[in-house]
Structures are given as structure tokens and as C-alpha cells.
Amino acid sequence: MASSEPEALSEEARLICAILAEQVAALCEGIAASAVFNKLTACGDILASLASQLEVGSAASRAAAQLDKAMDDLGFQHAQQQDFAHQTAELVAGALKTLATGEWRKLSLGGLAALYVSESQRRLHDIVLAERTGRRNMTTPDL
Amino acid sequence: MATILVLDDSSTMVMSLARILKKAGYEVETATRGQEGLNKLGAGLKPAAIITDLNMPEMDGISFIKAARKLPSCRFTPIIVLTTESGLSKSGEARAAGATGWLTKPTEPDTLIATLKQLAPAA
Numbered sequence: 001m002a003s004s005e006p007e008a009l010s011e012e013a014r015l016i017c018a019i020l021a022e023q024v025a026a027l028c029e030g031i032a033a034s035a036v037f038n039k040l041t042a043c044g045d046i047l048a049s050l051a052s053q054l055e056v057g058s059a060a061s062r063a064a065a066q067l068d069k070a071m072d073d074l075g076f077q078h079a080q081q082q083d084f085a086h087q088t089a090e091l092v093a094g095a096l097k098t099l100a101t102g103e104w105r106k107l108s109l110g111g112l113a114a115l116y117v118s119e120s121q122r123r124l125h126d127i128v129l130a131e132r133t134g135r136r137n138m139t140t141p142d143l
Numbered sequence: 144m145a146t147i148l149v150l151d152d153s154s155t156m157v158m159s160l161a162r163i164l165k166k167a168g169y170e171v172e173t174a175t176r177g178q179e180g181l182n183k184l185g186a187g188l189k190p191a192a193i194i195t196d197l198n199m200p201e202m203d204g205i206s207f208i209k210a211a212r213k214l215p216s217c218r219f220t221p222i223i224v225l226t227t228e229s230g231l232s233k234s235g236e237a238r239a240a241g242a243t244g245w246l247t248k249p250t251e252p253d254t255l256i257a258t259l260k261q262l263a264p265a266a
Contacts, residue, residue, distance in 0.1 A: 032153075032154075032155075034154065034155040034158070037155045037158065037159065041158070041162060044162075072159075072162060072163055072166065072252060073251070073252055075159050075162070076159045076160075076163060076251075076252050077249060078155075078159075079153065079155040079156045079158070079159040079160075080156070080248045080249040080250070081249065082153070082155055082156075083151075083153040083155070083156050083227070083248065084227050084248065084249075086153065087198060087227065117197075117198045117226075117227050117228060118227040118228060118229065119228070119229045119230050122230075
């Protein structure tokens with residue numbers, strides 16, 4: 001007779017989850033580092049300095065100012081992508097840590113969905129769920 | 144010069160927003176935790192507007208907005224939420240808490256500045 005109690009993860013599976021959790025946590029730290037952003041802003045500062053030394057209104061001055069703005073736009077885009085990647089990596093690391101411990105029963109599909117920080121994550125959750133189980137639209141009722 | 148309080152747990156986001164806002168003519172105060180933002184407001188900071196993230200550790204953006212709205216000096220300050228969230232339920236929750244505007248990441252700097260200028264002119 002089949003039991004409704006979910007099967008426990010094997011010790012090896014829990015170890016794999018623990019290792020993967022640490023791998024993703026290390027990735028989080030790398031994502032949070034702002035070396036790329038710092039390089040972009042340093043380039044922007046050089047361009048702004050260059051623009052200030054050129055004749056006001058000259059084509060070269062305008063070009064330098066446009067490049068400076070493009071650097072800021074790129075830095076902002078990078079910061080937003082980094083923020084989203086960091087939040088997603090934290091979410092995955094947290095879920096893997098839960099699976100690796102005796103707390104793994106606390107992780108449910110609904111609990112996982114509650115950790116998401118964007119509609120794109122919820123949409124992907126729903127797509128995977130629909131593909132694997134046929135269940136649809138679990139997390140995106142207002143889309 | 145108008146001051147904007149920027150609240151985001153990502154230090155890169157804070158640095159990027161500060162850079163863009165300063166070039167648009169604003170002074171900028173920053174915080175990476177909700178309580179830090181509230182402390183600055185409680186200490187007398189009177190920003191022309193606040194830009195806040197939603198998903199943050201310790202105190203999320205909704206809790207920050209609710210707490211900020213309880214401060215007499217912040218009752219009518221425009222608060223723009225800048226977040227990865229785009230769901231109607233979240234934005235409704237934020238508006239009910241007292242948020243004035245809502246921008247979903249990723250957004251463009253020009254969109255952010257245009258929104259901000261409508262609510263809080265730089266000069």
C-alpha cells in the first residue's frame with residue numbers, strides 16, 4: 001500500500017544539495033562584487049573629465065558626453081541584472097540548503113513560489129510545473 | 144537642490160542610482176537597509192522623494208513605506224518603488240502602504256528620471 005508520506009532524500013542526495021548550496025552561495029558573492037560596475041564608472045569619469053577639457057559644444061565634447069551617458073546607462077543596466085541574478089542565486093542556495101538538511105519537508109511547491117522576487121520567476125515555475133505535471137497557472141493569478 | 148533618498152540592499156544599485164541622480168541635478172542620500180533609511184528620516188532628512196527596492200532583508204520595502212508614512216515629515220513625500228516585481232498584487236500592496244509610483248527593473252535611467260521629475264523637480 002502506497003504511503004502519502006514523501007520519501008526522504010538519501011544521505012548522498014542531501015550531501016549533493018549541501019555542496020550545490022555552497023557552490024551557489026559562492027556564486028552569490030561573485031555576483032555581488034561590483035568590479036565591472038566600478039570599471040564602467042571609472043571609464044565614465046575619464047570621459048566626463050575629457051569632455052570638460054574640450055571646447056564647449058564641439059563635436060568631440062558632445063561625443064564624449066554621449067559616451068559618458070552610455071557608460072552610466074550600461075552601469076545601471078548591469079546593476080539591475082546583477083541585482084536580479086544575486087536574488088535568484090540566493091533563492092536557489094536557500095532552497096538547496098533546506099533540501100540538504102532535515103528541514104527538507106518544509107520545502108513545498110507553494111513555499112518555493114513564495115520565495116520568488118519577480119513575475120518571470122513565477123512564470124518559469126508555472127511552465128515547468130505544467131510541463132511535468134499538467135498543472136497550470138499556480139503562481140501567476142494576476143497575469 | 145532637491146534631495147532623493149535611495150534605498151536598495153544592492154550596493155551596486157545604490158551607487159548606480161546615486162550617480163545617475165546626481166547627474167540629473169539631485170542631491171542623494173543612500174541606505175542599504177530599511178531601518179537605516181528610517182533612521183535618516185527620523186534624524187531630520189526631508190527628501191523631495193524616496194526611491195526604494197521591495198525585496199530586501201530584515202525590512203522589506205512595503206514595511207519601510209508603512210513606517211515612513213507614519214513619520215509626520217514623510218506623510219506626503221513621493222515614494223517610488225523600483226523592483227524586480229511586476230505583479231498587480233504586489234503593486235497594489237505597495238500603493239495601499241503609501242507608494243506613489245512603481246517602476247519594474249530593468250528600467251532605463253531616462254524613464255526613472257522622467258518619473259522622478261514629475262514628482263520632485265530637481266531645482
